[in-house]
Amino acid sequence: MEKKIPYKIYLSEEEMPTKWYNVRADMPTKPAPLISPADGHALTLEEMNPIFCEELNKQELDNDTKYFDIPQEVLDFYRMYRPSPLVRAYFLEKELGTPAKIYYKFEGNNTSGSHKLNSSIAQAYYAKKQGLKGVTTETGAGQWGTALSMACSYFKLDCKVFMVKVSYEQKPFRREVMRTYGADVTPSPSLTTEVGKRILANHPGTGGSLGCAISEAVEAAVTTPGYRYVLGSVLNQVLLHQTVIGQEVQAALKKYDIKPDILIGCLGGGSNFGGFATPFMGEVLRGEADYKFIGVEPASCPSFTRGKFAYDFCDTGMICPLAKMYTLGSQFMPSANHAGGLRFHGISPILAQLYHDGIFEARAVEQTAVFEAAERFARVEGILPAPESSHAIRVAIDEALKCKETGEAKTIVFNLSGTGYFDMVAYQQYNDGTMSDVIPSDEAIAESLAKLPVVEEK
Numbered sequence: 386m387e388k389k390i391p392y393k394i395y396l397s398e399e400e401m402p403t404k405w406y407n408v409r410a411d412m413p414t415k416p417a418p419l420i421s422p423a424d425g426h427a428l429t430l431e432e433m434n435p436i437f438c439e440e441l442n443k444q445e446l447d448n449d450t451k452y453f454d455i456p457q458e459v460l461d462f463y464r465m466y467r468p469s470p471l472v473r474a475y476f477l478e479k480e481l482g483t484p485a486k487i488y489y490k491f492e493g494n495n496t497s498g499s500h501k502l503n504s505s506i507a508q509a510y511y512a513k514k515q516g517l518k519g520v521t522t523e524t525g526a527g528q529w530g531t532a533l534s535m536a537c538s539y540f541k542l543d544c545k546v547f548m549v550k551v552s553y554e555q556k557p558f559r560r561e562v563m564r565t566y567g568a569d570v571t572p573s574p575s576l577t578t579e580v581g582k583r584i585l586a587n588h589p590g591t592g593g594s595l596g597c598a599i600s601e602a603v604e605a606a607v608t609t610p611g612y613r614y615v616l617g618s619v620l621n622q623v624l625l626h627q628t629v630i631g632q633e634v635q636a637a638l639k640k641y642d643i644k645p646d647i648l649i650g651c652l653g654g655g656s657n658f659g660g661f662a663t664p665f666m667g668e669v670l671r672g673e674a675d676y677k678f679i680g681v682e683p684a685s686c687p688s689f690t691r692g693k694f695a696y697d698f699c700d701t702g703m704i705c706p707l708a709k710m711y712t713l714g715s716q717f718m719p720s721a722n723h724a725g726g727l728r729f730h731g732i733s734p735i736l737a738q739l740y741h742d743g744i745f746e747a748r749a750v751e752q753t754a755v756f757e758a759a760e761r762f763a764r765v766e767g768i769l770p771a772p773e774s775s776h777a778i779r780v781a782i783d784e785a786l787k788c789k790e791t792g793e794a795k796t797i798v799f800n801l802s803g804t805g806y807f808d809m810v811a812y813q814q815y816n817d818g819t820m821s822d823v824i825p826s827d828e829a830i831a832e833s834l835a836k837l838p839v840v841e842e843k
């Protein structure tokens with residue numbers, strides 16, 4: 386007889402993963418390296434060390450080591466909020482009237498409200514171990530900055546966050562969470578860096594952008610003794626740290642002999658989907674299992690479904706190294722109407738290669754459909770989901786409704802990357818009926834792609 390599956394499957398502390406899984410070791414074609422915009426050569430450890438932490442650079446460049454031990458100090462911190470539950474969405478199944486079995490992994494059960502803490506704690510640990518005084522970073526709406534400030538306060542590191550000025554002024558809540566954890570939060574562009582002064586001279590009164598905040602954070606790191614720059618997504622090391630998510634899902638499913646058919650996650654820079662899905666993709670790459678993976682992106686910023694697999698800048702300021710990814714061009718700006726998050730044009734080179742090799746499919750969804758799914762989910766499952774995570778909910782519901790038509794009882798697992806408490810302006814737009822779906826035209830995308838940098842890979 387089938388074992389009765391509880392509403393929440395928790396692991397014990399002993400069952401938590403003690404290693405991070407590096408999918409690159411199982412990839413037949415390795416992800417393309419970061420290259421210099423000047424002459425196209427692959428960046429070396431020596432070139433990366435003045436900007437990023439040394440141990441993290443080693444992880445970044447390592448395509449061969451399959452498992453990295455999670456340091457004890459990081460494991461200790463993980464135990465404060467992990468393991469996160471794998472929830473059987475009995476109420477959602479009933480609401481949809483589907484024979485499908487739906488599960489979600491909930492990563493929002495910590496003060497930062499998302500999975501980002503899984504990597505920030507690792508990055509802060511290595512910075513401290515290197516003897517650094519502090520780290521710098523940029524943040525848009527503030528999820529990453531919040532997670533990093535929590536990690537830095539734990540390891541007693543200084544944390545300088547450059548927050549896009551419009552968000553700093555209009556979204557004070559995450560800003561105050563960061564300050565509560567001791568971070569120094571500067572609205573960007575600022576007069577504290579040369580690049581900030583230059584931008585302010587040219588664009589007085591600008592509200593800033595993520596690209597500009599990245600430039601300021603990098604400058605602050607390389608010009609302040611004892612500081613390095615850290616990043617919350619896109620990089621190989623970030624996907625590596627996030628694999629605690631997928632490995633916990635594997636362990637929880639194994640406890641009840643559950644075999645998933647479809648695994649779903651949302652795509653921003655790729656860290657939550659990568660961390661959730663790559664442990665399962667490893668099984669597929671090693672020929673041990675067969676799953677269907679779906680990465681979900683906004684129709685207003687459709688990098689995978691309508692972008693190009695090419696080298697591009699990771700920042701709008703065009704100063705950072707080039708990464709090979711699916712891109713709409715570093716100058717592409719999603720419509721100002723887009724409220725659903727996931728607007729960063731850069732994407733993890735690991736996921737780009739896996740997508741290119743046909744390991745997963747990508748789907749683009751419109752934001753009104755995303756918020757409709759979010760509300761439906763909130764009303765029956767209780768959790769108020771982040772708009773980003775709700776992209777995954779949308780497609781999980783769509784797949785479950787397909788099962789209703791065909792009568793198939795597929796097992797669907799999706800990653801619920803975070804909560805939406807600080808995203809109520811977006812929910813308000815949806816509730817007021819003022820939210821619209823703006824999808825870029827083919828011409829707009831072609832125009833942006835025409836400006837991709839011309840690179841010769843060496």
Ligand SMILES: *Cc1c(COP(=O)(O)O)cnc(C)c1O
Binds near residue numbers: 654657658
């Ligand atoms: C930042 C964030 C994302 C998108 O980033 P990824 O690196 O693609 O995971 C998704 N969900 C939540 C809740 C986030 O905070």
